[in-house]
Amino acid sequence: AQKVTQAQTEISVVEKEDVTLDCVYETRDTTYYLFWYKQPPSGELVFLIRRNSFDEQNEISGRYSWNFQKSTSSFNFTITASQVVDSAVYFCALSEARNSGNTPLVFGKGTRLSVIA
């Protein structure tokens, strides 16, 4: 069975601090995909990144970086030099590969990040 755990319910940081959001997943499949989505106060989920299970390279996009480690089943997300606009709920999600296409997303409960000016 698929499961995504985001142990941090809420995090509060002061602007310009770095912050890491944790994500631990469970799956029996060898081929799967991991995602991060951002849900700002407006409510619409915004896609941030997709990672497949065969690609363990870390990725950096501007102030965002992601650390994927299969050995610990983790896919952590770091925001460097946080800004007030980063305040949102962040969700980690998992999808397994099938011949007919990916399974629907299984989401964690989310981490609410508050960046204080």
Added chain:
Amino acid sequence: DTGVSQNPRHKITKRGQNVTFRCDPISEHNRLYWYRQTLGQGPEFLTYFQNEAQLEKSRLLSDRFSAERPKGSFSTLEIQRTEQGDSAMYLCASSLSVESYEQYFGPGTRLTVT
């Protein structure tokens, strides 16, 4: 470039009434998903379509819920005899059916059952 749209954005209804929501996916996307999100939780999968075929339904989708995608374009989600426990945000997402493609979400329909 038009994203996923959902209507209405908000719906307040009395318990026992029927409600219907609409989702218009990104035009070239052949997969369409419905999720439900309650306060403080992540979205939970309800059902999804590939073109007009409904491929999977979650156990969350009781027999009061029905979804259609008649021409493989827009989709509707109907809830009959609403209950207070149905109050939630109903999210629609679309994607290409090619393996690994990400889902793009609409703004959601917030349902309040009084």
